[in-house]
Amino acid sequence: xxxxxxxxxxxxxxxxxxxxxxxxxxxxxxxxxxxxxxxxxxxxxxxxxxxxxxxxxxxxxxxxxxxxxxxxxxxxxxxxxxxxxxxxxxxxxxxxxxxxxxxxxxxxxxxxxxxxxxxxxxxxxxxxxxxxxxxxxxxxxxxxxxxxxxxxxxxxxxxxxxxxxxxxxxxxxxxxxxxxxxxxxxxxxxxxxxxxxxxxxxxxxxxxxxxxxxxxxxxxxxxxxxxxxxxxxxxxxxxxxxxxxxxxxxxxxxxxxxxxxxxxxxxxxxxxxxxxxxxxxxxxxxxxxxxxxxxxxxxxxxxxxxxxxxxxxxxxxxxxxxxxxxxxxxxxxxxxxxxxxxxxxxxxxxxxxxxxxxxxxxxxxxxxxxxxxxxxxxxxxxxxxxxxxxxxxxxxxxxxxxxxxxxxxxxxxxxxxxxxxxxxxxxxxxxxxxxxxxxxxxxxxxxxxxxxxxxxxxxxxxxxxxxxxxxxxxxxxxx
Ligand code: BG6
Numbered sequence: 001x002x003x004x005x006x007x008x009x010x011x012x013x014x015x016x017x018x019x020x021x022x023x024x025x026x027x028x029x030x031x032x033x034x035x036x037x038x039x040x041x042x043x044x045x046x047x048x049x050x051x052x053x054x055x056x057x058x059x060x061x062x063x064x065x066x067x068x069x070x071x072x073x074x075x076x077x078x079x080x081x082x083x084x085x086x087x088x089x090x091x092x093x094x095x096x097x098x099x100x101x102x103x104x105x106x107x108x109x110x111x112x113x114x115x116x117x118x119x120x121x122x123x124x125x126x127x128x129x130x131x132x133x134x135x136x137x138x139x140x141x142x143x144x145x146x147x148x149x150x151x152x153x154x155x156x157x158x159x160x161x162x163x164x165x166x167x168x169x170x171x172x173x174x175x176x177x178x179x180x181x182x183x184x185x186x187x188x189x190x191x192x193x194x195x196x197x198x199x200x201x202x203x204x205x206x207x208x209x210x211x212x213x214x215x216x217x218x219x220x221x222x223x224x225x226x227x228x229x230x231x232x233x234x235x236x237x238x239x240x241x242x243x244x245x246x247x248x249x250x251x252x253x254x255x256x257x258x259x260x261x262x263x264x265x266x267x268x269x270x271x272x273x274x275x276x277x278x279x280x281x282x283x284x285x286x287x288x289x290x291x292x293x294x295x296x297x298x299x300x301x302x303x304x305x306x307x308x309x310x311x312x313x314x315x316x317x318x319x320x321x322x323x324x325x326x327x328x329x330x331x332x333x334x335x336x337x338x339x340x341x342x343x344x345x346x347x348x349x350x351x352x353x354x355x356x357x358x359x360x361x362x363x364x365x366x367x368x369x370x371x372x373x374x375x376x377x378x379x380x381x382x383x384x385x386x387x388x389x390x391x392x393x394x395x396x397x398x399x400x401x402x403x404x405x406x407x408x409x410x411x412x413x414x415x416x417x418x419x420x421x422x423x424x425x426x427x428x429x430x431x432x433x434x435x436x437x438x439x440x441x442x443x444x445x446x447x448x449x450x451x452x453x454x455x456x457x458x459x460x461x462x463x464x465x466x467x468x469x470x471x472x473x474x475x476x477x478x479x
Contacts, residue, residue, distance in 0.1 A: 208345060
């Protein structure tokens with residue numbers, strides 16, 4: 001067992017390092033959560049030295065002024081920079097030497113975090129391998145963290161998996177999806193499988209519809225237009241973050257909390273997601289749209305058809321979920337930022353109060369508020385006090401902040417700690433990523449030729465998306 005881990009960020013001059021990764025490492029360091037010494041090493045092409053890199057971290061860390069000054073100084077003192085061109089193999093030999101020197105010749109566990117353009121994933125890993133940096137000798141480990149997007153479709157993801165797995169073992173490869181590091185997302189398994197109330201109802205017999213939304217108020221800020229235009233809402237959010245929520249909400253109980261047991265169950269449910277090609281009318285199950293003005297954004301093609309909004313009606317063809325629609329939606333420039341999962345229950349079997357012939361807003365739902373205002377709401381109906389029988393909606397609410405009154409760690413904090421300790425439960429396995437692409441590709445194929453609706457910024461997207469709900473199935477949540 002090594003007594004030091006080097007976290008080496010490739011692409012350290014990018015904004016992920018200063019905004020997310022360095023603050024996450026610092027927070028864990030400040031709270032004393034690391035099992036041993038952790039050294040941060042930034043790697044990029046910019047002509048910086050240690051001092052220059054530290055200055056960047058100080059200037060761009062969102063909360064640098066709130067850090068405990070002595071701890072922040074100690075953290076920065078163990079932060080280094082090695083200038084490297086990721087496409088030059090000789091630079092990696094020099095990097096290997098620098099890394100050895102930085103840990104004073106001690107055998108170090110190494111985490112290589114690829115915060116770089118996807119085109120550089122493979123050459124960088126090949127170069128790390130060429131310089132002997134991925135060898136796992138003398139009980140020390142070497143792990144590689146890959147940011148999304150992992151491929152752009154099933155074929156490219158398979159190719160990337162195939163090539164990376166020629167060099168790395170699956171247990172060295174950490175495909176990150178930061179949604180899995182969110183506390184509320186981790187809570188999904190606890191909520192479902194620790195509480196006897198809900199699980200018996202969590203199936204097609206009682207659940208009528210599941211609605212999942214990732215709504216964002218942001219657009220193409222930070223010069224993201226170029227990247228986003230080649231990606232779109234399906235590849236940017238639906239294929240990864242949103243499908244991970246689907247997997248956790250719909251999977252069977254794993255036999256244990258071992259990473260393999262959890263990932264096996266997730267992959268089964270992703271595999272059961274019905275391809276759009278198997279729907280009788282695929283285009284009736286999707287609505288794509290663009291916010292007005294998108295094609296004038298810097299970096300975006302003026303004739304772009306890239307979707308900034310996508311809504312779909314999906315199905316999971318298995319025993320638990322047969323016939324239950326999963327309505328999935330994500331979009332940019334919507335009126336509020338929220339991610340939530342709403343499990344909508346069927347009406348009771350017999351009508352005592354009012355007529356069920358008419359459409360009736362379904363009274364029973366569990367809403368899992370993933371962010372912000374993390375919490376859980378149970379909705380039901382009660383009798384209003386007074387003469388006569390007037391039925392009114394009511395709600396029971398659980399609120400994380402109110403209940404626990406403590407800081408919620410950022411997703412990256414948890415995920416980086418897991419990489420350092422070697423726990424892969426919250427990372428995506430190769431077969432999972434491929435199943436997500438299989439379904440996302442079928443959606444993209446079905447979408448070809450479908451209208452590209454327009455929506456004004458700061459509205460809930462095109463009205464056509466309401467048509468994804470059946471007549472009495474309800475409507476999209478608005479925050
Ligand atoms: C990223 C996407 O993966 O997730 C962004 O590339 C998106 O487009 C972001 O804004 C959303 O993350 P969060 O944690 O703010 O919901």
